[in-house]
Amino acid sequence: MKWVFQINEISLGPGIARTYALAGLGVLLVIYPLVVNDYWAMVGNFYGIYVLLGCSLNLIVGDAGLFNLGHAAFYAVGAYSTAILNTRWHVPTLVLLPLSAALAAMFAVVISKPILHLRGDYLCIVTIGFGEIVRIALYQNPFGLTGGPNGIFGIGRPSLFGFVFRRPWHYFYLIWAFVVLTIFAMRRLEESRLGRAWNCIREDDLAAEAMGIDTARLKLLAFALGAGVAGIAGNLFASNMTVIAPESFSFWESVLMFCIVVLGGPGSVPGVIIGAFGMFVLPELFRGFFLRSRLLVFGAAMVAMMLFRPEGLLPVQQWKRAAESRGEGARRAAAV
Amino acid sequence: MEQLLQQLVNGITVGSVYALVALGYTMVYGILRLINFAHGEMFMLGSYFALTLIVSTRVGVLQLVPNVLLGLLLVFLFSMGLVSTVGVVVERVAYRPLRRSTRLAPIVSALGASLFIQNAVMLTYGTQYQVFPEGLLPTTVWRVFGVEVTLMRVIVLAISLGLMAALYAFVQKTPLGTAIRATALDHDAARLMGIDVDRIILTVFLIGPALGAAGGIMVGLYYRQINFTMGWTYGLKAFTAAIMGGIGNIPGAMVGGLLLGILETLGAGYISTGWKDAFAFVILIAILILRPTGLLGERVAEKT
Numbered sequence: 001m002k003w004v005f006q007i008n009e010i011s012l013g014p015g016i017a018r019t020y021a022l023a024g025l026g027v028l029l030v031i032y033p034l035v036v037n038d039y040w041a042m043v044g045n046f047y048g049i050y051v052l053l054g055c056s057l058n059l060i061v062g063d064a065g066l067f068n069l070g071h072a073a074f075y076a077v078g079a080y081s082t083a084i085l086n087t088r089w090h091v092p093t094l095v096l097l098p099l100s101a102a103l104a105a106m107f108a109v110v111i112s113k114p115i116l117h118l119r120g121d122y123l124c125i126v127t128i129g130f131g132e133i134v135r136i137a138l139y140q141n142p143f144g145l146t147g148g149p150n151g152i153f154g155i156g157r158p159s160l161f162g163f164v165f166r167r168p169w170h171y172f173y174l175i176w177a178f179v180v181l182t183i184f185a186m187r188r189l190e191e192s193r194l195g196r197a198w199n200c201i202r203e204d205d206l207a208a209e210a211m212g213i214d215t216a217r218l219k220l221l222a223f224a225l226g227a228g229v230a231g232i233a234g235n236l237f238a239s240n241m242t243v244i245a246p247e248s249f250s251f252w253e254s255v256l257m258f259c260i261v262v263l264g265g266p267g268s269v270p271g272v273i274i275g276a277f278g279m280f281v282l283p284e285l286f287r288g289f290f291l292r293s294r295l296l297v298f299g300a301a302m303v304a305m306m307l308f309r310p311e312g313l314l315p316v317q318q319w320k321r322a323a324e325s326r327g328e329g330a331r332r333a334a335a336v
Numbered sequence: 337m338e339q340l341l342q343q344l345v346n347g348i349t350v351g352s353v354y355a356l357v358a359l360g361y362t363m364v365y366g367i368l369r370l371i372n373f374a375h376g377e378m379f380m381l382g383s384y385f386a387l388t389l390i391v392s393t394r395v396g397v398l399q400l401v402p403n404v405l406l407g408l409l410l411v412f413l414f415s416m417g418l419v420s421t422v423g424v425v426v427e428r429v430a431y432r433p434l435r436r437s438t439r440l441a442p443i444v445s446a447l448g449a450s451l452f453i454q455n456a457v458m459l460t461y462g463t464q465y466q467v468f469p470e471g472l473l474p475t476t477v478w479r480v481f482g483v484e485v486t487l488m489r490v491i492v493l494a495i496s497l498g499l500m501a502a503l504y505a506f507v508q509k510t511p512l513g514t515a516i517r518a519t520a521l522d523h524d525a526a527r528l529m530g531i532d533v534d535r536i537i538l539t540v541f542l543i544g545p546a547l548g549a550a551g552g553i554m555v556g557l558y559y560r561q562i563n564f565t566m567g568w569t570y571g572l573k574a575f576t577a578a579i580m581g582g583i584g585n586i587p588g589a590m591v592g593g594l595l596l597g598i599l600e601t602l603g604a605g606y607i608s609t610g611w612k613d614a615f616a617f618v619i620l621i622a623i624l625i626l627r628p629t630g631l632l633g634e635r636v637a638e639k640t
Contacts, residue, residue, distance in 0.1 A: 302448025
């Protein structure tokens, strides 16, 4: 009879620890904005936005294995559509949230449809190209819509049932509500049929095709969903800042999101949370120490991280196993 | 008509620089299937090293070397050598340990190396534009069929075409060049033929950065203003050129660079200057949609 007990304990143990850890994080999320000043609440807000962006790019790069180094374009579509519609026609920003997501997703479908047959590095450079075209378009102020280099200011603050989000800590709850929702959705997605199909495409898209997976449609869907979430992040960013300008959507921003995904471990949602912490919050914490050499240290740290943990900080188990067996194969080959 | 010819001449000049930088990308990609995002910084470093050498030895004002052209030649050789060293160090530190790893890790490592070099230069020289001294070379202008051709343009064209021809001859005719082509085709088979693959990779990381540095020096001499961020823009465009020609393909990079320079100048001249940087990418996307392997590219196998 004893062994039944043991099984129970084993299966219960980690579950309970997990519940406690999650509850602890939840409490921390609720208390954090109440105890810190506006500056650190703002840091928390940006952290949330980067987690959202990381999750959305993780869907494309981590789950479906499509190299996208122009994710800032979708983020920009979300932010600018909110800003333009709000400042011109005074549509409330929260109403625009689903609209921005839909517009970003549609934009993604339009631009990624003709390029999905490209593989790996070709896709990478084309997405960089799209990102740059969008950034240049924002600077060039087409039809007087984007406000050129100055951007758009006076974006309305969101309001919910008469409550207007004004202070950074108000936004903190708004943004993190979406973060929690997105994380939950991503976890569900990962374990679904769709998530498994994406992973299959990532590992080998020819084999996936042979298994009857409609790879073209699913790749398009990964882009559309990822861009939609990035659009939500853009909307939250625009209403949080009330001012947006093209430099927030530069190539560097896309690089940052890409690094969040790879540093955390591609395909892993906890990895994104850690990755965004490392790429955004840590440099913020050290801002006082090396003011000028911050990015120098940052670059060196990126290289060092990849050398010591090429699979990311919190890799998905499958990835880890694949990397290990490949390494072992290589070592065996070298020995022979 | 004259305007068109003038634009063509301008385009070819810029394009030859793109081609030089593109060669570095394409050679590294051909051998390692790696987008060397730090290559743009090699271009930028070349420019900064040359500026430092010119200012400190006062080439042209003639303290050390009386002849300007000889002085500039030495500046080229020294800067290219220095940048090659940096290139080899980057390969050793940031790429070699990741050669057998996943495909995403080297991309991030390359981006990190690029950020590091950029900021190292920024901390050394400051954020403002650096200016090359005036009057290094006489501003001779020839008029050919109503087209203005400056001495600087002729020099840029001569140097880039010369370097490209030399590289082509080296890769096609010498044993080491043959070994490079063999390694690009198949590492393991090359190793079985007695080729030291590590040495080939080292060679590629010596040649690529040196060519990129030459491009950077010429841009510095030509536009006279340089900035620590210029590696991003030129690097991205040169990479575009490499893809346009078919990545991994050396003549392709040359054709792609020249074509990109010409199309971009024509676009800026006849359509809009503000959108100049966007043309490169529009052309790139168009080419990849119509011909996914680039103009001269054959299918390059994906690294698994």
